[in-house]
Amino acid sequence: MRYQRPKGTADILPKEAKQWSAVESRAREVFEKYRYQEMRTPMFESFDVFSRTSGETSDIVTKEMYDFYDKGDRHITLRPEGTAGIVRAYVENKLYGPEVQKPFKTFYMGPMFRYERPQSGRLRQFHQIGVEAFGADSPALDVEVISLAMALLNSVGLHSLKLSLNTLGDNESRQNYRQALIDFLEPHEAELSKDSKERLHKNPLRVLDSKDANDQKIVAEAPSILDYLTSDATKHFTLVKQYLDALEIPYEIDSNMVRGLDYYNHTIFEVMSDSKAFGGKWTTVCAGGRYNGLVEQLGGPETPGVGFGLGVERLLLILDAEDIELSEQQDLDVYVVGIGEKADIESLKIVQALRQQGFSAERDYLNKKPKGQFKAANKANANYTLTIGQEELDQQKVNLKDMRTSQQESVGLSQIYTDFAQAKSVLDEKEN
């Protein structure tokens, strides 16, 4: 094979694309109910937009950025996630202005890029559907965003889900906890895994997330973030939990949960699935949280924010594993069987007329014999065929056949052009 798609990319063929667009349209329906409006921002941004916000030491910035210098020597990055670009646009277009109602609630869907080793459900170009809500600190908004995430997943037929919840507190909480964690981990430094030793000083919270069994044993004894929250942070988190209870949304507190991006604070959450798509292991399909301070980081006024991102490829893997088919197949209404050269132009006119009358119509373009055309009609799941040849042309009639019952009736050509529905119903009635 001469040309192949770049590593870590996928061609989405018609069959899969139907499922994609079904997911997208379900998502849009849910967003409409929650009053989140779409934004479309560039797929590439200035490198700094991400390096500043995601954290200079985060893995995304240090090794997963798809970046390059363009012909104008600008340092460009294909967006690795959605939030930073949305925030940039929010600030640049002054959506924080007084004429914009708060909270400003928006959603996006589209491709993201990370330079990493592909695996199933993890591509270099992957897709996310995400939401962001700016300008309100209320825990009720955190809960709206979480409930939106759940509603979205429910709307595509997923119900066996787990909501993991944690808080990172505010800045002060985080500073205090960070120090406490370092104080706790340093005596154990020698026992830690190689990766965790490195993380200990760069980003100690990441040690909590280690998959290493020995690390986990050590971490089990570590202090909990929940004991270092300021009273404000505690209050926020308490209310989030209370509101979730009020909505009867079950959740599990996971005080070791962290985020790969540095801009999060307060509430963070993940929605996980134990679908057989991932071998029954709990895998995150949707992750988000609050990011107060991010808007300032990108040059806007002090503005709180909260949102989530959902991995579309992962979602589709689950739907596939659970045999959930969202789009119902559309049968072909009419296949026009044309016989002989003279009928060619008539076939062309008939399919055109049928389509204008609102029916789906198809015809042959390969000069197939009638038998072949009927086979094609059958394969396309055609409900009706219209046969037109020399005889029919002479009499200005066509043969209308119901492919289900094989009943056939001669119908005036003019009626096909003016009102196919009528012709069809006459045939249907005769059959009954």
Added chain:
RNA sequence: GCGGUAGUGGUGAAGUGGUUAACACACCGGAUUGUGGCUCCGGCACGCGUGGGUUCGACCCCCACCUACCGCCCCA
């Protein structure tokens, strides 16, 4: 970035260091001239991921590269 497995036609795949690369499905054509879903018959890889090498000779052995899948890292 590291480790492991794999790579034969549209698809699922069998295959051996030595003339014509099984089989099945799909697809196309035919079985009396203009009518489908069944059956029967026929066709369908100038080629075995790419490039080197070993050999009298390689799809089958060796090396490199590419890609996919799995694990690690990390994450959606």
